[in-house]
Amino acid sequence: MIKTNLTVISYFIVLGFTQYPKVEITVFVLCLLMYLTTLLGNMILISITILDSRLHTPMYFFLSNLSILDIWYTSSALTPMLANFVSGKDTISFSGCAAQMYFSLAVGSTECVLLSMMAYDRYVAICNPLRYPIIMNKRICVQIAAGSWVTGCLTAFVETVSVLQLPLCGNSVINHFACEILAVLKLVCADTSKVQLIMLVISILLLPMPMLLICISYAFILSNILRISSADGRGKAFSTCAAHLTVVILFYGTALSMYLKPSAVDSQEIDKFMALVYGALTPMLNPIIYSLRNKEVKAAVKKVLIRQLLCALFSPNSK
Numbered sequence: 001m002i003k004t005n006l007t008v009i010s011y012f013i014v015l016g017f018t019q020y021p022k023v024e025i026t027v028f029v030l031c032l033l034m035y036l037t038t039l040l041g042n043m044i045l046i047s048i049t050i051l052d053s054r055l056h057t058p059m060y061f062f063l064s065n066l067s068i069l070d071i072w073y074t075s076s077a078l079t080p081m082l083a084n085f086v087s088g089k090d091t092i093s094f095s096g097c098a099a100q101m102y103f104s105l106a107v108g109s110t111e112c113v114l115l116s117m118m119a120y121d122r123y124v125a126i127c128n129p130l131r132y133p134i135i136m137n138k139r140i141c142v143q144i145a146a147g148s149w150v151t152g153c154l155t156a157f158v159e160t161v162s163v164l165q166l167p168l169c170g171n172s173v174i175n176h177f178a179c180e181i182l183a184v185l186k187l188v189c190a191d192t193s194k195v196q197l198i199m200l201v202i203s204i205l206l207l208p209m210p211m212l213l214i215c216i217s218y219a220f221i222l223s224n225i226l227r228i229s230s231a232d233g234r235g236k237a238f239s240t241c242a243a244h245l246t247v248v249i250l251f252y253g254t255a256l257s258m259y260l261k262p263s264a265v266d267s268q269e270i271d272k273f274m275a276l277v278y279g280a281l282t283p284m285l286n287p288i289i290y291s292l293r294n295k296e297v298k299a300a301v302k303k304v305l306i307r308q309l310l311c312a313l314f315s316p317n318s319k
Contacts, residue, residue: 003054006169009096010093010094011091011092011093012091012092012093012094012097012170012172012173012174012179012184013091013172013173013174014080014081014083014084014090014091014092014176014177014178014179015090015174015175015176015177016084016085016090016173016176016177017177017272018090022060023181024085025289027276028082028085031078031081031082031276031280032082034074034078034280034281034284035074035075035078035079035082035280037284038070038071038074038280038283038284038287039098039114041072041076041284041286041287041288042067042068042071042286042287043067043068043071044287045063045064045287045290046067046068047069049061049063049064050064058121058141059118059122059125061141061145062114062117062118062141062144062145063118064109065114065145065148065149066114066115066118066247066286067286067287068194069107069110069111069114070283070286070287070314071283072103072107073103073104073107073108073111073279074144074279074280074281074283074284076099076100076103076104076107077100077104077178077275077279077280078178078279078280080092080096080100080176080178081178085219091174092179096179097174097179097184098160098164098179099165100179100266101160101164101180101181101184102154102156102160103156104178104179104180104181105152105155105156105159105160105181106152106153106155106156106157107152108152108255108278109151109152109153109156109202109206110148110149110151110152110153111143111152111251112152112206112207112210112252112255113147113148113151113152113206113210113251114145114148115210115214115244115247115248115251116210116211116213116214116217117144117148118244119213119214119217119218119244120213120217121136122217122218122221122241122244122247123217123218123220123221124222125134126225126241127220127221128225133219137169151206155202155205155206158198158202159198159199159202160208161187161194162194162198162199163181163184163185163195164184166188166190166192166195167188167189167190168187168188168189169187169188169189172187173187174187176271176272176275177272177275177276178275178279180275181199182271183271207252207255210299211248211252214248218228218241219302221241225238243289243290246289247282247285247286247289247290250281250282251278251282252275254274254278254282255278261265270290
């Protein structure tokens, strides 16, 4: 707990969308539907990746990690908001707020690194197909995934501690639907220049730099694809990258608009909207994008469904 002028802040009031009663119910229904769709879609993607041996490849290993991140992020950001709406409460404890802030930052930061590593995976697969099994072996894939998670967790810890160790004013009202770091930072009644510098450095490390790696990877990929003489070969190569590029644009577009926007642009209502896109819409769209554009995923889903149906029909218990 943090003390400011003998005031102990043990909980925060999260406004959410209570300022707009007519919109609040609509937002709740949409968020609930997006959350359930996110859980279902990502759990299906994880399950078929485990059950179908044809999907035991680096790309689907990274996709499974991405799905876990999406479930974790959406649960940490949306579940408290949905629970508060149902219960009629609008408060969250200090420790709960700290945990929510940390997990949201950790997952978002991990996803930044992981998406850049997935671009490198596509680069190796298309530009060095013969060496791909050697370069992207199981040990390397595990190290890449572990490095992404460690980087995300460490940077999130630094940001969370940097903000929550500052003195907070008596006003404990967070004008957001979650304990988002920028919204909490507005409650600090001390000089925040050092914290903002730390956040800026971390944001540059986790947003523009991974994006640069993605751009370089796809520049080589595009150059290699254009040299393919077969139209079918070019189409197949493009299709393997289209889903990843779509996810990258959605994720980095909203993240950049939130964390690297000019300081003159300060609208908490816009921040709420962008946070909803970042925390609810993008995780929901990820499995849809990868499954709708991927024949392997659709074939794996059919195979698993048929297998489960046959097991249900011919199992001893069904007679």
